[in-house]
Amino acid sequence: MAIVVNKDEKRRNIALSCRDLLLEHGIRNLTVSQIARTAGVGKGTIYEYFGTKEEIVFAIMETIIDEVSQKLETIEAQSVTAREKLFRFGMLPFGEECAGNYLQIYREFLGISLMDLSEEMIAFSQRVRRRFESMIGQIMAEARQRGELRADGPLPVGTALTFWVGLVADSRMDDFDVAREFDTFLDLIFAPTPSGETA
Amino acid sequence: MAIVVNKDEKRRNIALSCRDLLLEHGIRNLTVSQIARTAGVGKGTIYEYFGTKEEIVFAIMETIIDEVSQKLETIEAQSVTAREKLFRFGMLPFGEECAGNYLQIYREFLGISLMDLSEEMIAFSQRVRRRFESMIGQIMAEARQRGELRADGPLPVGTALTFWVGLVADSRMDDFDVAREFDTFLDLIFAPTPSGETA
Amino acid sequence: MAIVVNKDEKRRNIALSCRDLLLEHGIRNLTVSQIARTAGVGKGTIYEYFGTKEEIVFAIMETIIDEVSQKLETIEAQSVTAREKLFRFGMLPFGEECAGNYLQIYREFLGISLMDLSEEMIAFSQRVRRRFESMIGQIMAEARQRGELRADGPLPVGTALTFWVGLVADSRMDDFDVAREFDTFLDLIFAPTPSGETA
Amino acid sequence: MAIVVNKDEKRRNIALSCRDLLLEHGIRNLTVSQIARTAGVGKGTIYEYFGTKEEIVFAIMETIIDEVSQKLETIEAQSVTAREKLFRFGMLPFGEECAGNYLQIYREFLGISLMDLSEEMIAFSQRVRRRFESMIGQIMAEARQRGELRADGPLPVGTALTFWVGLVADSRMDDFDVAREFDTFLDLIFAPTPSGETA
DNA sequence: TATGAATGAGTATTCATTCAT
DNA sequence: CATGAATGAATACTCATTCAT
Numbered sequence: 070m071a072i073v074v075n076k077d078e079k080r081r082n083i084a085l086s087c088r089d090l091l092l093e094h095g096i097r098n099l100t101v102s103q104i105a106r107t108a109g110v111g112k113g114t115i116y117e118y119f120g121t122k123e124e125i126v127f128a129i130m131e132t133i134i135d136e137v138s139q140k141l142e143t144i145e146a147q148s149v150t151a152r153e154k155l156f157r158f159g160m161l162p163f164g165e166e167c168a169g170n171y172l173q174i175y176r177e178f179l180g181i182s183l184m185d186l187s188e189e190m191i192a193f194s195q196r197v198r199r200r201f202e203s204m205i206g207q208i209m210a211e212a213r214q215r216g217e218l219r220a221d222g223p224l225p226v227g228t229a230l231t232f233w234v235g236l237v238a239d240s241r242m243d244d245f246d247v248a249r250e251f252d253t254f255l256d257l258i259f260a261p262t263p264s265g266e267t268a
Numbered sequence: 269m270a271i272v273v274n275k276d277e278k279r280r281n282i283a284l285s286c287r288d289l290l291l292e293h294g295i296r297n298l299t300v301s302q303i304a305r306t307a308g309v310g311k312g313t314i315y316e317y318f319g320t321k322e323e324i325v326f327a328i329m330e331t332i333i334d335e336v337s338q339k340l341e342t343i344e345a346q347s348v349t350a351r352e353k354l355f356r357f358g359m360l361p362f363g364e365e366c367a368g369n370y371l372q373i374y375r376e377f378l379g380i381s382l383m384d385l386s387e388e389m390i391a392f393s394q395r396v397r398r399r400f401e402s403m404i405g406q407i408m409a410e411a412r413q414r415g416e417l418r419a420d421g422p423l424p425v426g427t428a429l430t431f432w433v434g435l436v437a438d439s440r441m442d443d444f445d446v447a448r449e450f451d452t453f454l455d456l457i458f459a460p461t462p463s464g465e466t467a
Numbered sequence: 468m469a470i471v472v473n474k475d476e477k478r479r480n481i482a483l484s485c486r487d488l489l490l491e492h493g494i495r496n497l498t499v500s501q502i503a504r505t506a507g508v509g510k511g512t513i514y515e516y517f518g519t520k521e522e523i524v525f526a527i528m529e530t531i532i533d534e535v536s537q538k539l540e541t542i543e544a545q546s547v548t549a550r551e552k553l554f555r556f557g558m559l560p561f562g563e564e565c566a567g568n569y570l571q572i573y574r575e576f577l578g579i580s581l582m583d584l585s586e587e588m589i590a591f592s593q594r595v596r597r598r599f600e601s602m603i604g605q606i607m608a609e610a611r612q613r614g615e616l617r618a619d620g621p622l623p624v625g626t627a628l629t630f631w632v633g634l635v636a637d638s639r640m641d642d643f644d645v646a647r648e649f650d651t652f653l654d655l656i657f658a659p660t661p662s663g664e665t666a
Numbered sequence: 667m668a669i670v671v672n673k674d675e676k677r678r679n680i681a682l683s684c685r686d687l688l689l690e691h692g693i694r695n696l697t698v699s700q701i702a703r704t705a706g707v708g709k710g711t712i713y714e715y716f717g718t719k720e721e722i723v724f725a726i727m728e729t730i731i732d733e734v735s736q737k738l739e740t741i742e743a744q745s746v747t748a749r750e751k752l753f754r755f756g757m758l759p760f761g762e763e764c765a766g767n768y769l770q771i772y773r774e775f776l777g778i779s780l781m782d783l784s785e786e787m788i789a790f791s792q793r794v795r796r797r798f799e800s801m802i803g804q805i806m807a808e809a810r811q812r813g814e815l816r817a818d819g820p821l822p823v824g825t826a827l828t829f830w831v832g833l834v835a836d837s838r839m840d841d842f843d844v845a846r847e848f849d850t851f852l853d854l855i856f857a858p859t860p861s862g863e864t865a
Numbered sequence: 866t867a868t869g870a871a872t873g874a875g876t877a878t879t880c881a882t883t884c885a886t
Numbered sequence: 887c888a889t890g891a892a893t894g895a896a897t898a899c900t901c902a903t904t905c906a907t
Contacts, residue, residue, distance in 0.1 A: 072868085072869070072870055072871095072906070072907065073869095073870095074869090074870065097383070100896090100897065100898085101897080101898060101899080102897085102898090105873090110871075110872085111871060111872040111873055112872080112873060112874090112898090112899080113871065113872045113873060113899090113900080113901080114870075114871055114872065114873095115899095116898095116899065116900080117870070117871070117872095121898090121899090122897095122898065122899090176382050176383075177382065177383055179379075179382055179437060180378075180379040180380070180381075180382030180383040181379070181383070182379075182440070183375050183376065183378055183379030183382070183437060183440065184296070184375075184376055184379040184380070186440055191440060191441055191442060194440070194441055195441050195442070195443065198438075198441065222452075222455070223452075225452060225456065227449055227452070228431075228449065228452050228453050228456065230434075230438075231431060231434035231435055231437075231438045231449055231453075232427075232430060232431045232434050232453075233434065234433075234434035234437045234438055235429075235430035235431050235432065235433035235434030235435070235437070236430055236434070238378060238382060238430075238433045238434070238437060239397075239429075239430045239433055241381070241382065241385055241390060241393070242390055242393055242394050242397065243390060243394070244394065250426055250427065250430055253421075253422075253424060253426070253427050254427050254430075254431075256421075257424065257427065257456040257457060258456065299879090299880065299881085300880075300881060300882080301880080301881095301890095304889095304890090309888075309889085310888055310889040310890060311881095311882090311889075311890060311891095312882095312883085312884085312888060312889045312890065313887080313888055313889065315881095315882070315883080316887075316888075316889095320881085320882085321880095321881060321882090495781070498900090498901065498902085499901075499902060499903080500869095500901080500902095503868095503869090508867075508868085509867055509868040509869060510868075510869060510870095510902095510903090511866095511867060511868045511869060511903095511904080511905085512866080512867055512868065512869095514902095514903070514904080515866070515867070515868095519902085519903085520901090520902060520903090574780050574781075575780065575781055577777075577780055577835060578776075578777040578778070578779075578780030578781040579777070579781070580777075580838070581773050581774065581776055581777030581780070581835060581838065582694070582773075582774055582777040582778070584838055589838060589839055589840060592838070592839055593839050593840070593841065596836075596839065620850075620853070621850075623850060623854065625847055625850070626829075626847065626850050626851050626854065628832075628836075629829060629832035629833055629835075629836045629847055629851075630825075630828060630829045630832050630851075631832065632831075632832035632835045632836055633827075633828035633829050633830065633831035633832030633833070633835070634828055634832070636776060636780060636828075636831045636832070636835060637795075637827075637828045637831055639779070639780065639783055639788060639791070640788055640791055640792050640795065641788060641792070642792065648824055648825065648828055651819075651820075651822060651824070651825050652825050652828075652829075654819075655822065655825065655854040655855060656854060671890090671891065697875090697876065697877085698876075698877060698878080699876080699877090702894090707892075707893085708892060708893040708894060709877090709878085709893080709894060709895090710878090710879080710880080710892065710893045710894060711891075711892055711893065711894095713877095713878065713879080714891070714892070714893095718877085718878090719876095719877065719878090
């Protein structure tokens with residue numbers, strides 16, 4: 070009888086075991102040989118579970134995104150204003166903590182996906198975007214219910230995400246103050262309604 | 269007497285003669301050999317005027333940005349609202365016209381600059397950003413004077429630029445509606461006062 | 468009671484089920500995985516019946532040669548001159564009909580056997596050659612009896628076969644007129660005895 | 667001033683310096699690295715003079731064919747019958763002497779060219795064929811003038827070449843007597859007059 | 866008897882940059 | 887001033903075969 074292997078599980082295991090490798094070496098410097106060695110299997114085995122190096126990278130990125138998502142959920146659960154939640158969301162990869170590499174990797178991935186407009190790459194980008202869309206959407210929906218957010222128009226979910234992408238990109242520049250810029254943006258969304266008007 | 273050629277002028281000439289080459293082939297597919305051939309000089313000569321391929325690309329990009337700037341000035345001069353001007357500014361590379369390649373090239377350049385965090389690259393990015401900052405700054409300043417823009421706080425120049433960068437990046441995704449997203453963003457800036465006041 | 472399967476029979480079944488696969492994909496592009504899948508068994512099972520991929524290919528080739536042999540027998544039975552029979556024999560794989568692939572496969576096989584001079588490969592080649600030798604030998608023997616062929620010397624069976632191999636090889640060249648060349652060769656064998664000399 | 671290099675000459679030099687390498691390692695086992703090392707240049711330099719590995723092989727093969735051609739010319743000059751000349755021509759690669767490898771290489775090349783039906787490969791094969799065609803053509807023309815060859819019909823140049831290709835291929839088989847087969851073939855060409863005339 | 870998961874060797878090619886002339 | 891010949895590092899992917907179950 071043949072050995073039975075859960076393919077998806079093994080894929081995930083390989084990806085998980087290479088998480089650190091990716092974070093350390095970066096995406097472009099990752100070689101399939103390294104991946105195989107790190108995962109403790111032969112190079113051929115890698116191609117038994119992934120069709121292409123790109124696919125491996127996607128899988129590893131996905132595990133990282135899963136991690137980030139969990140952190141976001143933690144933030145979600147905190148009892149602070151929606152604005153603050155969004156701020157913490159957006160600032161997560163910019164935090165000093167362990168997160169430094171996230172920023173680097175995300176930036177690299179963004180760079181790669183801007184140059185490689187293959188179908189697979191775009192599809193993956195969209196998939197990732199949608200995940201974050203739903204998380205942010207929830208926060209904003211809540212915020213609107215609580216009156217934190219203006220009641221008119223569609224929720225500025227996409228606007229926030231797009232701005233955040235710009236934030237990641239622009240943050241590469243020395244004199245760019247991420248926190249300040251993000252704060253300014255959130256001001257726009259949460260309509261600080263200049264000076265006490267509205268009322 | 270030997271013909272004296274201003275070094276800067278020759279640099280510029282080389283850059284100008286390669287503008288189309290860049291727009292056609294893209295940045296990564298541009299080879300120094302092609303550049304030399306197109307400029308009608310030897311490969312070695314190129315390195316007489318530029319220290320590195322990167323520098324050549326910067327020079328060519330600069331000529332392209334000059335072009336774009338001129339187009340922006342034309343828009344500036346149009347008699348429309350500041351909001352409309354900003355919209356036209358931002359949408360310029362997304363226009364059908366000839367501009368198609370601008371978007372592609374800018375995206376590619378953004379991608380490259382996200383992966384290559386060398387000092388020169390960052391410095392160049394900052395230089396470019398500042399050019400656009402000043403142009404947008406003028407429009408916004410005017411807008412505020414005319415009352416189109418809220419009077420409080422700093423002008424959201426950086427916010428707009430950062431959002432625009434995100435726009436360029438996200439526009440690679442099939443289902444992304446650039447115009448709509450940009451419009452939504454401009455709404456945040458220009459019509460912040462929730463309950464129909466302003467009017 | 469377990470179903471008893473004759474090992475040779477199963478070998479033959481596997482070979483037969485892969486005939487089309489070989490004809491379509493060619494020899495080199497045939498993978499053992501494909502073979503197993505097409506034969507409806509596991510990869511390991513294939514190696515239960517064949518020692519090596521080469522052996523599988525031999526077995527499939529043999530089924531194809533069987534087919535060709537049958538066609539040759541049909542030609543044999545036609546009431547035409549021996550010369551015409553030989554011509555039809557030789558031209559069979561060059562015919563438009565379905566035979567197109569036969570030529571391709573035979574050429575590929577010839578190429579492989581020229582590069583892989585293993586004992587098995589040579590033995591197989593000899594086996595195949597001998598099959599055709601006997602068929603052609605019969606025709607020529609008849610022809611001599613009927614006076615179609617010169618009476619002196621050994622029958623040019625080998626000569627014809629060797630020439631035919633050259634024909635298959637050379638026919639890869641665009642400007643090669645197979646029919647004409649073959650005809651010229653047959654003229655030599657059938658000694659058109661220039662202009663009525665003989666006498 | 668730039669260094670001036672005669673490109674064709676350098677190509678030839680590289681090819682010449684790798685002649686032995688090809689003869690020893692065979693065509694398929696030749697690596698570009700080896701070629702570069704043997705030619706005493708960098709790998710990149712090889713690609714300065716050849717577009718592809720295939721081209722290098724062609725060039726080396728050409729030098730070998732040049733050698734063979736010279737030997738053929740020597741044979742040409744010998745004072746023997748045309749039949750004997752053709753025999754010596756054809757048997758050249760089968761001779762014990764140094765020629766052993768020629769046969770091997772030619773066989774390998776034939777094998778490769780049967781599997782790789784690219785335009786370049788076919789073009790090269792045709793080029794080679796034409797060279798031999800002209801040489802053999804001369805001998806046959808002479809032979810006919812001297813009455814050694816029948817006076818009617820076109821010279822069987824192509825027939826001989828095609829047969830020779832078959833000879834090279836079939837000679838891989840143990841029990842194949844090249845000399846005898848070739849002799850039989852030449853009999854067909856030179857002694858067509860059936861009934862013992864000859865005279 | 867049947868299976869299929871695991872394996873790993875092996876190689877062509879590009880192009881920015883230098884420096885002898 | 888100008889040239890262009892020379893350089894060499896670096897990496898994904900296939901597939902026949904085995905053997906534990």
